Amino acid sequence: MNIGDIPSVLPCALAQGSYEDRPLSGGFAGDLLSDVMGKAKADAVLVTVQAHRNTIAVASLAGLAAVVVCHGRPVPEEMLDAARDEGVAVFVTDLDPFEASGRLWAALNGRA
Amino acid sequence: MRVLCDLHNHSCLSPCGSLELSPRVLAERAAALGLGLVALTDHNSALNCPAFAENARRAGLAALYGAEATTSEEVHVLCLFGRVEEALGFGRFLAEHAPPFPHDARLFGDQAVVDADENVLELVEERWLVAALDLDFGGLCAAAASRGALVVPAHVDRSANGAFAQLGFLPEASYDAVEALGPLDAERALGRRVITGSDAHHPEQVGRRAFALDLEEGWMFADGSVDLEALRRALGRAGPGR
Numbered sequence: 001m002n003i004g005d006i007p008s009v010l011p012c013a014l015a016q017g018s019y020e021d022r023p024l025s026g027g028f029a030g031d032l033l034s035d036v037m038g039k040a041k042a043d044a045v046l047v048t049v050q051a052h053r054n055t056i057a058v059a060s061l062a063g064l065a066a067v068v069v070c071h072g073r074p075v076p077e078e079m080l081d082a083a084r085d086e087g088v089a090v091f092v093t094d095l096d097p098f099e100a101s102g103r104l105w106a107a108l109n110g111r112a
Numbered sequence: 113m114r115v116l117c118d119l120h121n122h123s124c125l126s127p128c129g130s131l132e133l134s135p136r137v138l139a140e141r142a143a144a145l146g147l148g149l150v151a152l153t154d155h156n157s158a159l160n161c162p163a164f165a166e167n168a169r170r171a172g173l174a175a176l177y178g179a180e181a182t183t184s185e186e187v188h189v190l191c192l193f194g195r196v197e198e199a200l201g202f203g204r205f206l207a208e209h210a211p212p213f214p215h216d217a218r219l220f221g222d223q224a225v226v227d228a229d230e231n232v233l234e235l236v237e238e239r240w241l242v243a244a245l246d247l248d249f250g251g252l253c254a255a256a257a258s259r260g261a262l263v264v265p266a267h268v269d270r271s272a273n274g275a276f277a278q279l280g281f282l283p284e285a286s287y288d289a290v291e292a293l294g295p296l297d298a299e300r301a302l303g304r305r306v307i308t309g310s311d312a313h314h315p316e317q318v319g320r321r322a323f324a325l326d327l328e329e330g331w332m333f334a335d336g337s338v339d340l341e342a343l344r345r346a347l348g349r350a351g352p353g354r
Contacts, residue, residue, distance in 0.1 A: 032186055034244035037213055052272045054128075054242065057219040073271070086219075 001107050003066045003089050006045065009107040010100055012068065015075050016083040016090035024065055026108060029101040033058045040064055047101045051075045056082040056090075064088065068104070070097045113329075115148035118322040119176060120190055120266060120291060120309025123164070125154040127221035127241060130314040134230045135160050137315050139167035139175075145319040149338065151176035153190050155242040156210060158203035159225045159234075165196045166228035174338055179203055180266055181256070182242060183249045188266040188273045190291065190309070191256040194337045202259055209245040214238070249275070250285045257286035262340050264289045267311065269296060276300075288349045293321075305347045 004021045007014065025043035030036050031050050040046060042063030048055060051073045059067055066089035069075055075092060083090045093100050105111075121138055122129035135152060142150040150173055152164040161177040168175035177199035178192040193199045215223060215237050223236035247255060249265075256263045268275040268282055269292045275282045282290065282302060290301040291309045298306075308321040331342035 032244065034184075034186065034211060034213070037243070038211070050272065054220075057216075060219050061213075061216060 003045070005107070006066060006068065006089075006091055006104070010068070010093055010095060010103040012091040012093035012095075014089070015069070015092050016080045016088070018084045019066070019087045019089040022065060024108060027101060027104045028064075029097050031097075036064075037062060045104060047097050047104065049073060049097065051079060053078045053082050055079065056086055056088055059088050060086040066091065068093055068100055070095060070100055113327055114324050115174075115327050115331075116146055116319075116322045117149040117307075117325045118142065118147055118310050118312075118319055119149075119151040119192060119264060119307065120153050120180065121151060121312045121318065122154055122180075123152055123160045124222070124224040124226060125157055125160040125236070125241070126313065127155070127215070127217070127223050128313055129154070129221070131222060131224060133312065133315050133318075134226055135164035136167045136228060136230055138312070138318060139164060139171045139173055141315055141318040143171035143173045145322075147173065147319055147322055149174045149176065149325075151178060151190070151192050153178050153180040153192070155180055156182055156203075156206045156245065157236070157241050158196075158199035159236070161196045161199045163226055163228045169336065170228075174332055174336070176262070176338055178261065179206060181206055181247075181252055182244045182273070183252045184244050184246055185249055185278045186244050186273055187249050187275050187278045189249070189252055189256070189287070190264040190266050191252075192262040192264070192340075193260065194333075194340050198260065202256065202261065205255065205259070206245060209247050210239055210241075211243050211246065213240050213243045215240040249279065249283060253285035253287050260340065262289075262343060263287040264291050264307070264309075266291045266309065268292050268301075269294055288344055289347045305349075307347075
């Protein structure tokens with residue numbers, strides 16, 4: 001499953017589409033950036049409610065491929081700017097983190 | 113006397129803070145705006161407080177020194193002291209509880225320690241200062257209070273790093289007042305005085321959310337430092353043992 005396949009797995013809008021499409025290594029759900037920084041694997045998709053600039057900085061440090069912002073939270077322009085600079089895809093979904101993670105997990109593990 | 117206060121301001125030490133907002137600019141702008149009491153609260157560090165103290169003195173401004181600490185739940189809490197040495201000591205305590213996440217200035221921004229005249233003394237590179245400490249909300253508040261700090265949970269109603277968003281509610285702990293962006297019921301503030309803070313990261317943000325406080329005579333000591341007990345009384349808090 002590639003980054004570009006995310007919209008076919010869960011209802012979401014592409015908020016930042018300047019990224020290099022590649023296979024996802026897995027996913028990570030978390031709202032504590034310190035957790036994400038310490039535990040997320042490279043090329044994974046992050047499922048979170050944290051929609052701010054530091055989310056992208058932490059995603060870049062961890063080498064994450066994409067961020068899915070849940071609950072339809074508004075994504076500030078400075079977060080999108082940072083994501084564009086870093087080539088991190090950003091999607092926004094109305095789903096909660098449990099639902100979004102469940103659908104991504106199923107697709108990543110061939111259970112969709 | 114009524115004093116315009118602003119207890120939440122960053123400087124160029126905070127990676128998210130503008131390099132233009134030196135402790136000198138903070139003190140000068142605050143004084144020019146008519147503020148009477150201003151705090152420097154960089155993320156998890158007090159290293160720019162000596163420079164701020166010197167500039168506050170030059171500008172005739174009463175000052176508080178401290179840090180905006182990040183708890184393990186990523187709640188931000190202002191910890192304020194009357195004297196620079198106390199703030200620096202507390203900063204060393206925070207550093208002992210900081211994770212070893214390396215800093216990447218390209219991603220997060222520079223963390224500049226400067227002197228009173230804006231010369232860069234050091235760029236902090238061994239850690240990202242904003243990262244969560246290994247102290248939870250109650251533990252951090254207690255640790256700060258036990259060192260005599262005036263403790264204020266920051267922007268409790270903000271979607272990022274506020275107590276309501278991170279914890280779901282504001283737990284009871286050792287704090288003296290509550291900083292909020294919007295109006296807050298006394299009930300949600302657990303009976304604490306609700307104050308505003310500028311949370312300035314850029315020079316033009318200094319003073320944007322100052323608040324007025326009625327302070328009794330003698331709220332400053334002879335050496336010019338602020339009597340935190342007088343401040344607590346003005347905020348409606350009792351003394352030690354509260």
